Amino acid sequence: VDELLERVRQGNGRAIARLITQVENSVEVAGRAASALHAYSGDAHLVGITGPPGCGKSTLVNEVAKRIHDSGKRVGIIAVDPSSPFTGGALLGDRVRMADISTREGIFVRSMASRGTLGGLAAATSAVTKILDAAGFEMIIVETIGAGQAEVDIASIAHTILVIEAPGSGDGVQSIKAGILEIADILVVNKADRPGVENSVRALEAMLQFSRTSYSQNEPDSDHHSIGLTDDELMTVADDASLASGWAVPVLQTIAVDGTGIDKLVAVINEHLAFLRQSGEWQRREFERSRREIERLVEYRILSQLREAVSEDQRDALVTAVARRELDPYTAADALFNLARNGIDRE
Ligand SMILES: Nc1nc2c(ncn2[C@@H]2O[C@H](COP(=O)(O)OP(=O)(O)O)[C@@H](O)[C@H]2O)c(=O)[nH]1
Ligand SMILES: [Mg+2]
Numbered sequence: 001v002d003e004l005l006e007r008v009r010q011g012n013g014r015a016i017a018r019l020i021t022q023v024e025n026s027v028e029v030a031g032r033a034a035s036a037l038h039a040y041s042g043d044a045h046l047v048g049i050t051g052p053p054g055c056g057k058s059t060l061v062n063e064v065a066k067r068i069h070d071s072g073k074r075v076g077i078i079a080v081d082p083s084s085p086f087t088g089g090a091l092l093g094d095r096v097r098m099a100d101i102s103t104r105e106g107i108f109v110r111s112m113a114s115r116g117t118l119g120g121l122a123a124a125t126s127a128v129t130k131i132l133d134a135a136g137f138e139m140i141i142v143e144t145i146g147a148g149q150a151e152v153d154i155a156s157i158a159h160t161i162l163v164i165e166a167p168g169s170g171d172g173v174q175s176i177k178a179g180i181l182e183i184a185d186i187l188v189v190n191k192a193d194r195p196g197v198e199n200s201v202r203a204l205e206a207m208l209q210f211s212r213t214s215y216s217q218n219e220p221d222s223d224h225h226s227i228g229l230t231d232d233e234l235m236t237v238a239d240d241a242s243l244a245s246g247w248a249v250p251v252l253q254t255i256a257v258d259g260t261g262i263d264k265l266v267a268v269i270n271e272h273l274a275f276l277r278q279s280g281e282w283q284r285r286e287f288e289r290s291r292r293e294i295e296r297l298v299e300y301r302i303l304s305q306l307r308e309a310v311s312e313d314q315r316d317a318l319v320t321a322v323a324r325r326e327l328d329p330y331t332a333a334d335a336l337f338n339l340a341r342n343g344i345d346r347e
Pocket of ligand 1: 053
């Protein structure tokens with residue numbers, strides 16, 4: 001493994017692919033790789049791309065990656081697929097599309113699915129990110145589906161978050177559900193060749209305007225109640241770090257299939273990187289990412305200790321009792337915790 005790690009640090013594509021496979025299959029190798037590589041990571045710009053299935057994320061990632069690569073940088077792409085039934089066929093399409101760029105020297109593409117990933121998809125994604133980072137990739141793009149409901153919380157992985165939309169979904173905004181506006185650094189309406197694009201852009205700009213206004217008017221005597229926001233919602237808006245730190249979230253239009261608007265998008269992504277560096281936001285996000293990374297590992301360890309220390313029969317008996325209303329879930333959790341503790345003490 002040590003020799004493999006050395007070749008990874010030199011940026012050897014084959015070594016990177018092999019290490020990733022080993023990391024996916026062994027929590028022990030994942031730990032060794034992370035310990036050896038962490039100190040050499042931290043330079044890559046991590047860009048998260050999220051949005052509803054079919055809005056054109058993979059096509060867009062492809063175009064962005066090409067341009068970044070043309071500017072002389074090495075680009076890593078991680079396509080995260082939570083293996084939900086409705087995306088089953090998407091990965092194959094992605095592979096075909098990505099085949100075009102993945103043959104380039106200096107572009108590394110990897111698809112990840114939850115099936116067979118030890119330690120969870122989020123942990124595996126962040127391990128792969130670290131490997132590519134230490135291998136000297138200057139930009140790493142992580143594509144995920146959805147936001148709040150996704151297995152991989154993109155906000156805990158990326159520095160710059162792009163939320164992609166496509167026109168023609170009823171009211172013009174499909175994926176703008178709770179929380180997604182708060183995490184977006186750049187909003188993109190892709191498929192700008194389709195009818196309804198103006199509506200989508202207008203709707204998004206209105207929502208952004210609305211949240212900015214709410215933020216600046218966040219005093220007790222302001223009339224925000226007349227626009228239908230509760231105090232809690234206002235707090236959420238006011239907590240938004242992007243707003244507080246002075247980055248105005250732009251709404252861009254692209255046509256990923258013919259490359260329209262991609263140069264502008266790449267310029268804005270680079271502007272956001274400059275903003276992160278100048279404002280101190282980079283360090284804040286690194287702190288947050290590190291905190292989440294540690295918490296994920298601790299969660300995973302506690303859960304695996306629980307599974308080792310308490311037999312499946314014992315766990316199922318407790319679950320059945322809760323389902324039958326013979327026991328409440330809090331008491332069941334207490335019982336599990338005590339059983340686990342006894343099991344661990346005995347070791
Ligand atoms: N008309 C149009 N189609 C696009 C555009 N971008 C992507 N598509 C098509 O939309 C479909 C889904 O694209 P894909 O990149 O796989 O979306 P993803 O599921 O978000 O990754 C593909 O058939 C693409 O060719 C665009 O700008 N305009
Ligand atoms: Mg895709």
